[in-house]
Amino acid sequence: xxxxxxxxxxxxxxxxxxxxxxxxxxxxxxxxxxxxxxxxxxxxxxxxxxxxxxxxxxxxxxxxxxxxxxxxxxxxxxxxxxxxxxxxxxxxxxxxxxxxxxxxxxxxxxxxxxxxxxxxxxxxxxxxxxxxxxxxxxxxxxxxxxxxxxxxxxxxxxxxxxxxxxxxxxxxxxxxxxxxxxxxxxxxxxxxxxxxxxxxxxxxxxxxxxxxxxxxxxxxxxxxxxxxxxxxxxxxxxxxxxxxxxxxxxxxxxxxxxxxxxxxxxxxxxxxxxxxxxxxxxxxxxxxxxxxx
Amino acid sequence: xxxxxxxxxxxxxxxxxxxxxxxxxxxxxxxxxxxxxxxxxxxxxxxxxxxxxxxxxxxxxxxxxxxxxxxxxxxxxxxxxxxxxxxxxxxxxxxxxxxxxxxxxxxxxxxxxxxxxxxxxxxxxxxxxxxxxxxxxxxxxxxxxxxxxxxxxxxxxxxxxxxxxxxxxxxxxxxxxxxxxxxxxxxxxxxxxxxxxxxxxxxxxxxxxxxxxxxxxxxxxxxxxxxxxxxxxxxxxxxxxxxxxxxxxxxxxxxxxxxxxxxxxxxxxxxxxxxxxxxxxxxxxxxxxxxxxxxxxxxxxxxxxxxxxxxxxxxxxxx
Amino acid sequence: xxxxxxxxxxxxxxxxxxxxxxxxxxxxxxxxxxxxxxxxxxxxxxxxxxxxxxxxxxxxxxxxxxxxxxxxxxxxxxxxxxxxxxxxxxxxxxxxxxxxxxxxxxxxxxxxxxxxxxxxxxxxxxxxxxxxxxxxxxxxxxxxxxxxxxxxxxxxxxxxxxxxxxxxxxxxxxxxxxxxxxxxxxxxxxxxxxxxxxxxxxxxxxxxxxxxxxxxxxxxxxxxxxxxxxxxxxxxxxxxxxxxxxxxxxxxxxxxxxxxxxxx
Numbered sequence: 001x002x003x004x005x006x007x008x009x010x011x012x013x014x015x016x017x018x019x020x021x022x023x024x025x026x027x028x029x030x031x032x033x034x035x036x037x038x039x040x041x042x043x044x045x046x047x048x049x050x051x052x053x054x055x056x057x058x059x060x061x062x063x064x065x066x067x068x069x070x071x072x073x074x075x076x077x078x079x080x081x082x083x084x085x086x087x088x089x090x091x092x093x094x095x096x097x098x099x100x101x102x103x104x105x106x107x108x109x110x111x112x113x114x115x116x117x118x119x120x121x122x123x124x125x126x127x128x129x130x131x132x133x134x135x136x137x138x139x140x141x142x143x144x145x146x147x148x149x150x151x152x153x154x155x156x157x158x159x160x161x162x163x164x165x166x167x168x169x170x171x172x173x174x175x176x177x178x179x180x181x182x183x184x185x186x187x188x189x190x191x192x193x194x195x196x197x198x199x200x201x202x203x204x205x206x207x208x209x210x211x212x213x214x215x216x217x218x219x220x221x222x223x224x225x226x227x228x229x230x231x232x233x234x235x236x237x238x239x240x241x242x243x244x245x246x247x248x249x250x251x252x253x254x255x256x257x258x259x260x261x262x263x264x265x266x267x268x269x270x271x272x273x274x275x276x277x278x279x280x281x282x283x284x285x286x287x288x289x290x291x292x293x
Numbered sequence: 294x295x296x297x298x299x300x301x302x303x304x305x306x307x308x309x310x311x312x313x314x315x316x317x318x319x320x321x322x323x324x325x326x327x328x329x330x331x332x333x334x335x336x337x338x339x340x341x342x343x344x345x346x347x348x349x350x351x352x353x354x355x356x357x358x359x360x361x362x363x364x365x366x367x368x369x370x371x372x373x374x375x376x377x378x379x380x381x382x383x384x385x386x387x388x389x390x391x392x393x394x395x396x397x398x399x400x401x402x403x404x405x406x407x408x409x410x411x412x413x414x415x416x417x418x419x420x421x422x423x424x425x426x427x428x429x430x431x432x433x434x435x436x437x438x439x440x441x442x443x444x445x446x447x448x449x450x451x452x453x454x455x456x457x458x459x460x461x462x463x464x465x466x467x468x469x470x471x472x473x474x475x476x477x478x479x480x481x482x483x484x485x486x487x488x489x490x491x492x493x494x495x496x497x498x499x500x501x502x503x504x505x506x507x508x509x510x511x512x513x514x515x516x517x518x519x520x521x522x523x524x525x526x527x528x529x530x531x532x533x534x535x536x537x538x539x540x541x542x543x544x545x546x547x548x549x550x551x552x553x554x555x556x557x558x559x560x561x562x563x564x565x566x567x568x569x570x571x572x573x574x575x576x577x578x579x580x581x582x583x584x585x586x587x588x589x590x591x592x593x594x595x596x597x598x599x600x601x602x603x604x605x606x607x608x609x610x611x612x
Numbered sequence: 613x614x615x616x617x618x619x620x621x622x623x624x625x626x627x628x629x630x631x632x633x634x635x636x637x638x639x640x641x642x643x644x645x646x647x648x649x650x651x652x653x654x655x656x657x658x659x660x661x662x663x664x665x666x667x668x669x670x671x672x673x674x675x676x677x678x679x680x681x682x683x684x685x686x687x688x689x690x691x692x693x694x695x696x697x698x699x700x701x702x703x704x705x706x707x708x709x710x711x712x713x714x715x716x717x718x719x720x721x722x723x724x725x726x727x728x729x730x731x732x733x734x735x736x737x738x739x740x741x742x743x744x745x746x747x748x749x750x751x752x753x754x755x756x757x758x759x760x761x762x763x764x765x766x767x768x769x770x771x772x773x774x775x776x777x778x779x780x781x782x783x784x785x786x787x788x789x790x791x792x793x794x795x796x797x798x799x800x801x802x803x804x805x806x807x808x809x810x811x812x813x814x815x816x817x818x819x820x821x822x823x824x825x826x827x828x829x830x831x832x833x834x835x836x837x838x839x840x841x842x843x844x845x846x847x848x849x850x851x852x853x854x855x856x857x858x859x860x861x862x863x864x865x866x867x868x869x870x871x872x873x874x875x876x
Binding site for chain 2: 640653654764766767794795796797799800802822823824827828829848851852861862863864866869870871872
């Protein structure tokens with residue numbers, strides 16, 4: 001008969017394929033976790049790792065190429081790029097995660113409610129979502145950030161506001177599909193409360209596509225924040241925000257490549273780290289990984 | 294028929310999905326258990342929707358559904374929740390019937406918690422007992438659905454339905470998605486539960502033999518209406534509706550074939566564009582002009598039997 | 613072709629995924645015009661056997677060894693180029709979900725056209741053959757202009773059979789072709805298969821978990837359990853007097869009409 005340790009939906013060919021996938025993903029997740037850990041360590045220990053004050057300008061040492069004294073070179077104001085990148089680990093990833101956290105806090109409950117209850121509630125929520133989505137995200141974030149004092153907090157808020165509708169829309173479809181399944185109907189028919197059904201059945205089974213999307217969005221958020229910072233609406237000079245550093249360094253890119261490259265690599269590593277973590281997290285949450293005793 | 298008080302009484306039930314009239318003026322009664330009423334029909338007959346309507350899982354238009362004498366169609370809030378204990382459902386698909394992220398024991402205990410049927414610490418013990426009732430081990434409670442076979446999952450579905458101690462069950466094609474040997478075991482389980490708990494059930498199935506095994510009474514449905522209803526053995530050995538006869542003849546047999554085969558030509562009806570008059574007339578070998586214009590009413594034809602056909606007497610006589 | 617030679621003969625056929633053997637058939641033969649039933653529950657390997665006969669085992673990720681001979685000609689190991697001529701043309705296959713196995717963007721007529729032209733017909737000849745094939749299965753040639761989703765399950769299955777007829781297939785592999793159909797529609801399709809066999813002498817391998825259907829339709833039956841054939845013989849005999857214990861269990865499990873209520 002059927003081997004209960006094998007996912008039935010994968011089919012007869014599933015046995016060798018499934019095992020290989022799991023193994024591969026575990027390696028990648030380890031890499032992701034290691035990278036994320038590295039970023040956290042750098043962020044926490046940054047005051048001890050920096051070689052000079054990240055915000056201290058030295059007008060006589062501007063635009064110097066990477067060397068023994070300045071591992072990543074210096075920027076247009078003579079600041080040590082290495083120290084700024086390290087210090088930025090306390091800024092950029094934190095902002096990105098905060099934005100995504102806020103977007104999820106608003107977007108997920110709305111999406112789940114829309115998908116589960118359907119009808120009028122769904123219509124109202126989706127109309128509101130559509131209104132937000134109708135604006136080009138960057139313009140909307142600009143508009144919001146423009147009326148707020150130019151700080152990193154404002155930009156965090158502004159970008160969160162433009163981000164949540166995507167998650168609502170994404171999770172609503174999943175939630176609607178899950179809500180139609182027999183186990184949810186059975187729970188309703190058994191008299192289980194809506195709250196419990198939402199929290200125990202609909203939400204956990206709707207999150208998977210969202211986890212992947214959120215992990216992919218980390219780099220997108222960093223770049224969006226940097227665009228706003230570049231326009232002067234968010235982090236201001238001399239805050240060592242990676243995106244801002246990339247924006248400011250662009251005009252020097254042809255000759256002083258180190259201004260853009262090193263913060264860019266930092267953004268890339270952060271994005272990769274969270275992407276891999278997201279994949280791994282999705283796997284970890286999959287109950288099919290449990291082995292039969 | 295029995296004189297026991299009706300556990301479930303459906304009167305003039307109507308369910309529509311947009312332009313489709315899925316359930317059309319359906320009435321039947323289910324007495325207290327042990328008793329089985331089978332809803333038989335093919336795709337589009339409305340049998341599944343009827344079962345779901347009884348569970349308040351489908352939008353009810355006209356009509357009333359009385360459970361233990363009380364109309365549940367318009368209940369809300371706490372009253373609705375209380376009424377939910379009386380009727381539980383087992384679905385067809387063992388794969389989708391359990392939350393893949395929940396251990397089986399939690400799923401069974403969930404409804405018990407919702408109705409506060411036992412203090413938290415006792416739930417585990419009760420769940421264990423229920424699992425044994427349905428032929429599983431108490432230790433299965435820790436497993437996830439994908440760690441069980443299809444037949445085992447269906448047993449868990451029964452345990453979950455029985456957890457709130459319902460008076461009756463709606464069984465929606467409970468064995469159709471299972472292998473035939475597993476099917477036989479689940480049918481035995483149903484028979485056993487019926488005996489032990491004096492259970493009443495509405496068995497929805499396209500399989501006449503299964504209905505015959507488990508139901509005293511059967512109602513045949515076609516395009517949303519009941520076309521014939523009565524004691525199962527009488528209905529199947531002596532149908533009074535041409536569709537019942539055709540259905541019975543179409544069932545394949547192992548061994549000697551017992552009935553001559555009147556084929557029903559043509560595709561099944563389109564629910565969105567039903568035929569005029571009697572919905573079966575385009576495929577009926579006995580159709581006359583009256584059938585094209587007049588919808589036959591459900592009327593008594595013999596003791597305990599009703600039928601909706603203008604020529605039922607001839608069908609009955611034909612045997 | 614040698615008279616008396618089976619049209620399709622399977623010998624020592626093994627289909628495996630790595631170490632896991634899903635089908636292991638020592639011998640199965642189908643004579644011209646014969647309908648053989650392959651019965652089993654899920655996991656018995658019956659569907660993979662059909663896949664292997666069509667030479668699609670490797671595509672599914674399995675390793676296939678052994679012999680499958682069509683009119684004496686060995687199919688296992690044939691290069692893909694030649695297998696393509698066999699598939700569809702000499703050996704046709706119909707599936708449980710007929711609407712799902714047709715490409716939804718092509719009209720029925722287009723499907724016929726492509727298939728027939730692939731095997732040598734001209735455009736006009738293909739159209740004519742398609743129309744007459746549909747008539748043979750009691751469908752109106754108007755259906756050639758429809759899309760698969762506009763057909764009912766029964767109609768779609770008839771179209772699939774018509775395709776096999778139009779291609780003058782010698783062997784039809786039918787994998788649970790009526791399992792998703794209503795019982796009245798199923799009865800019609802079984803009747804159709806019987807008449808098709810009579811008119812064109814097509815051999816049919818009918819795969820199903822439904823023993824009653826196999827009893828109605830098939831001349832001979834092979835019962836599979838966990839990849840192996842545990843019993844073969846005349847369908848009538850095997851199903852009324854099974855000798856293998858598994859077959860006995862299977863037959864006993866089928867609910868019968870006319871046996872009355874079981875519950876107390």
